[in-house]
Amino acid sequence: MKHRIIVLGAGYTGAVAAGRLARRLHADDVAITLVNAEPDFVERVRMHQLAAGQDLRPRPFSEMFAGTGVELRLAKVTGIDVDTRTVTVTDAHGAQELTYDSLVYALGSGWNTQGVPGTAEHAHDIAGRPGALRLRERLAGLDSGAPVVVVGGGLTGLEAATEIAEARPDLDVALAARGTLGDWLSPKGRAHVRKVCAGLGITVHENTAVTGVEADHVTTADGVSVPAAVTVWTTGFAVHPIAEATTLEVNGTGQIVVDGTMRSVSHPDVYAIGDAAMAMGPGDKPLRMSCASGTPSAWQAADSIAARLTGGKLPAMPLRYFNQCISLGRRDGLIQYVTADDRSVRAALTGRFAALYKELVCKGAAWGVVNPMLGMPTRGRRLTQDGSGTTQAVHESA
Known part of the structure; x- marks a missing residue:
């Protein structure tokens, strides 16, 4: 048998x-x-x-x-x-x-809603294909100037915010991070992420915890209401x-x-x-x-x-x-080198070469499957x- x-x-x-x-x-x-x-x-x-x-x-x-x-x-x-x-x-x-x-x-x-009220009902996820396709349809229907808020300043949040902002420069894209932007990266990595976000017109809300999601806005822990025609939830x-x-x-x-x-x-x-x-x-x-x-x-x-x-x-x-590979749109990226236990070191690659490196990593992963x-x-x-x-x-x- x-x-x-x-x-x-x-x-x-x-x-x-x-x-x-x-x-x-x-x-x-x-x-x-x-x-x-x-x-x-x-x-x-x-x-x-x-x-x-x-x-x-x-x-x-x-x-x-x-x-x-x-x-x-x-x-x-x-x-x-x-x-x-x-x-x-x-x-x-x-x-x-x-x-x-x-x-x-x-x-x-x-995706993990973290139990935040309104997330399951009003936010979008990109943890799988069904969620990504729903978000794709929603973004395609937005008028110019519509506000989009990406919640979560980790790898997924950075990639989502920069990708959307590059593909739809007519939208008002914002990123809400619980800590400071790229706080786990090296100084070179953090500086590059800030530069790319600024260049793409992304508004960054640092040290901001989102405590509620509604159909047209998110609410932060300090009571501020941030307009959001679309909320993308990427908090783990x-x-x-x-x-x-x-x-x-x-x-x-x-x-x-x-x-x-x-x-x-x-x-x-x-x-x-x-x-x-x-x-x-x-x-x-x-x-x-x-x-x-x-x-x-x-x-x-x-x-x-x-x-x-x-x-x-x-x-x-x-x-x-060995490293963390982050795409920042299709033309930019960040390769942050890390220790064996995933702590950032000073060395990092940025820009177009880093974007090509990340693309090769993605293609290699798919090829292996x-x-x-x-x-x-x-x-x-x-x-x-x-x-x-x-x-x-x-x-x-x-």
Whole structure:
């Protein structure tokens, strides 16, 4: 009987993990199922571009995984029972239970309203394609001079504000940041962000906490009303709630607690990757929710599963950071170099070259998903079952 591996979610991390597992393991021995609600890959790091009116290249999973042995199941994950090792999925034909031997949980995250009144009803998000498309339609319908407020001064907020301001210079774009603009960046990085925002005509409200959202304005903690025909909410991400409803050990935000191989500390047949995982990085600090964390965690999990099933050596790849790549519209950018534990250093690249660098990073991330089988052995390691049911490696296929 084949070892059944189910991967939940086909964002950057889930798609990469499924492809890497298919390459590491022999198709005669494993059955890999990738469950996702949408039929094609979404470049989440480009959602601000989609919202600003740009068209993105379609990437169907049916083409990406053709001939890999990965079975694509288009359905929504509606339940998980990690004690009986079953997953409930729902599609147009109704609900069905899938049984697994190993589970890779990569359901990722969505926008986080932070419980601020009016956000869910009146604000827009760019945490996924549906939200980005709704925002795109709303922006397209705005008259010249209409005020747009982006709430959140982190990476997503900076990219959204600059993209919208560049694409629609006729709009009155503002950015509300809880701290000072780019306060985590190096002095060179902060100065460049200020210069770009000023050049694009973006009004920056620093040290401003938004405490309420209405259809035509936002309210700040000090009682100021800021006009907003459109509010874009980018104050962080919240993980999918399904894990918290299981017996998996999770942290206070619902992320699955994992060890260095991305394996659940409470259920050894479950692995969590990307935003869904609470993994520790250098300096004993949790990895931040990002593509920069997610893709290496997918490699780590896939290689760990393959090693454990075949008796191979567990990977010892450190999960660390090198830089933060920020697009500031299509013609400008910032590459902020960081320490292994994600603290900014003095060095930074700015301007057109940084924009090209960021574009190459985005293309490289998508290429790694679309071509999950390249750069690895042509066939995976074989495994078998001994009399006690323990999986053992028997040989490497040519």
